Amino acid sequence: MLVGTLxxxxxxxxxxxxxxxxxxxxxxxxxxxxxxxVYFDNAATTQKPQVxxxxxxxxxTGYNSNIHRGVHxxxxxxxxxxxxxxxxxxxxxxxxxxxxxxxxYGTTDGINxxxxxxxxxxxxxxxxxxxxxxxxxxxxVPWQMLCEEKGCVLKVIPINDEGDILFDExxxxxxxxxxIVSVVYAxxxxxxxxxxxxxxxxxxxVGAVTLVDAAQAMSHIDIDVQALDIDxxxxxxxxxxxxxxxxxxxxxKELLNKMPPWRGGGEMIKEVTFEKxxxxxxxxxxxxxxxxxxxxxxxxxxxxxxxxxxKKNIADYENELLEYATERFEAISGLKIxxxxxxxxxxxxxxxxxxHPQDIGVLLDQQxxxxxxxxxxxxxxxxxxxxxxxxxxxxxxxxxxxEIDRMVEGIEKAKRFLL
Numbered sequence: 531m532l533v534g535t536l537x538x539x540x541x542x543x544x545x546x547x548x549x550x551x552x553x554x555x556x557x558x559x560x561x562x563x564x565x566x567x568v569y570f571d572n573a574a575t576t577q578k579p580q581v582x583x584x585x586x587x588x589x590x591t592g593y594n595s596n597i598h599r600g601v602h603x604x605x606x607x608x609x610x611x612x613x614x615x616x617x618x619x620x621x622x623x624x625x626x627x628x629x630x631x632x633x634x635y636g637t638t639d640g641i642n643x644x645x646x647x648x649x650x651x652x653x654x655x656x657x658x659x660x661x662x663x664x665x666x667x668x669x670x671v672p673w674q675m676l677c678e679e680k681g682c683v684l685k686v687i688p689i690n691d692e693g694d695i696l697f698d699e700x701x702x703x704x705x706x707x708x709x710i711v712s713v714v715y716a717x718x719x720x721x722x723x724x725x726x727x728x729x730x731x732x733x734x735x736v737g738a739v740t741l742v743d744a745a746q747a748m749s750h751i752d753i754d755v756q757a758l759d760i761d762x763x764x765x766x767x768x769x770x771x772x773x774x775x776x777x778x779x780x781x782x783k784e785l786l787n788k789m790p791p792w793r794g795g796g797e798m799i800k801e802v803t804f805e806k807x808x809x810x811x812x813x814x815x816x817x818x819x820x821x822x823x824x825x826x827x828x829x830x831x832x833x834x835x836x837x838x839x840x841k842k843n844i845a846d847y848e849n850e851l852l853e854y855a856t857e858r859f860e861a862i863s864g865l866k867i868x869x870x871x872x873x874x875x876x877x878x879x880x881x882x883x884x885x886h887p888q889d890i891g892v893l894l895d896q897q898x899x900x901x902x903x904x905x906x907x908x909x910x911x912x913x914x915x916x917x918x919x920x921x922x923x924x925x926x927x928x929x930x931x932x933e934i935d936r937m938v939e940g941i942e943k944a945k946r947f948l949l
Contacts (some may be wrong), residue, residue, distance in 0.1 A: 565898025655681030
């Protein structure tokens with residue numbers, strides 16, 4: 531089962547004009563090694579529509595200025611555009627207040643912020659943190675560092691061979707010692723969509739705080755942080771058709787207010803003397819120094835673009851591509867699809883008997899087809915699956931079935947060359 535229904539997917543195909551959408555992404559109109567580019571590395575980063583590129587360029591060419599403290603026209607215009615992005619994100623995930631939206635450098639930065647502020651302040655030796663087997667390194671290492679410092683215990687939810695978490699085993703891990711449950715919403719390596727609502731509900735029964743890594747989910751799944759009762763959520767703009775080096779942390783206001791600042795400097799202060807510093811109010815308490823203003827402004831254009839197309843339409847169309855690619859791949863001899871979860875986003879990982887994943891990536895690149903190979907920053911997951919890595923094709927709204935056909939032809943050509 532994929533996200534969405536068949537009828538919804540058919541409706542999406544009728545709603546979205548893919549040729550027009552492709553024309554809005556200038557990078558797609560190029561040749562690689564003499565072949566028309568096929569970009570199937572969207573789980574690593576999506577390409578950017580012209581409206582996002584223009585938003586960033588317009589800031590630098592029209593009103594480049596530092597924000598918040600200036601009284602001149604450019605500063606006021608930049609501040610207004612910057613804070614509009616906070617409001618846009620708040621509405622996109624249905625947060626209660628803009629005070630709950632903290633700008634970060636991305637998902638990794640957001641997870642580290644929570645670990646180094648909430649974790650260091652409220653966890654002690656013997657407390658337990660739960661993550662899953664399929665986590666990205668960004669949702670493993672910060673918690674390991676916290677455990678080493680505080681003497682906490684890291685526990686891991688197991689998965690089955692299809693890539694679904696073992697929910698009953700998760701419930702067995704929970705106890706009064708559980709203080710944080712931090713899980714990925716959608717796996718970057720398998721495409722698995724985790725049952726976040728149920729995971730959060732069980733965590734809250736034992737009084738644990740939850741963090742959701744939504745890096746892969748934001749462009750595919752409607753997320754309502756209030757309906758899901760999420761405590762913390764992190765995402766990266768660059769996986770949402772937005773700029774790199776920018777993301778956001780959502781946190782419940784009551785939790786953010788209890789947490790100490792992480793970085794010190796300008797903007798996160800209210801008053802400074804040599805004897806004492808008084809910290810700023812939310813959300814600025816966590817935003818020290820001059821931020822990535824241009825790219826923060828760019829996320830408004832990216833979210834507006836996604837809203838224009840309709841996230842549901844995007845997800846339904848991508849699922850149509852995933853179903854088609856899965857069917858085509860299943861007909862390739864020696865190819866095994868890795869990740870058969872009940873619900874997936876548009877990620878298709880695979881291995882081919884007798885061929886190293888990197889060799890497939892190199893030979894497809896020679897044919898103008900960009901995929902990702904390796905462990906995808908999920909080395910513990912690869913160890914669980916007894917793999918050195920996989921080849922991964924991941925689809926976005928501007929991809930087509932014709933491009934999938936080209937990839938299948940490219941894989942067959944690579945097989946003939948390598949085997």
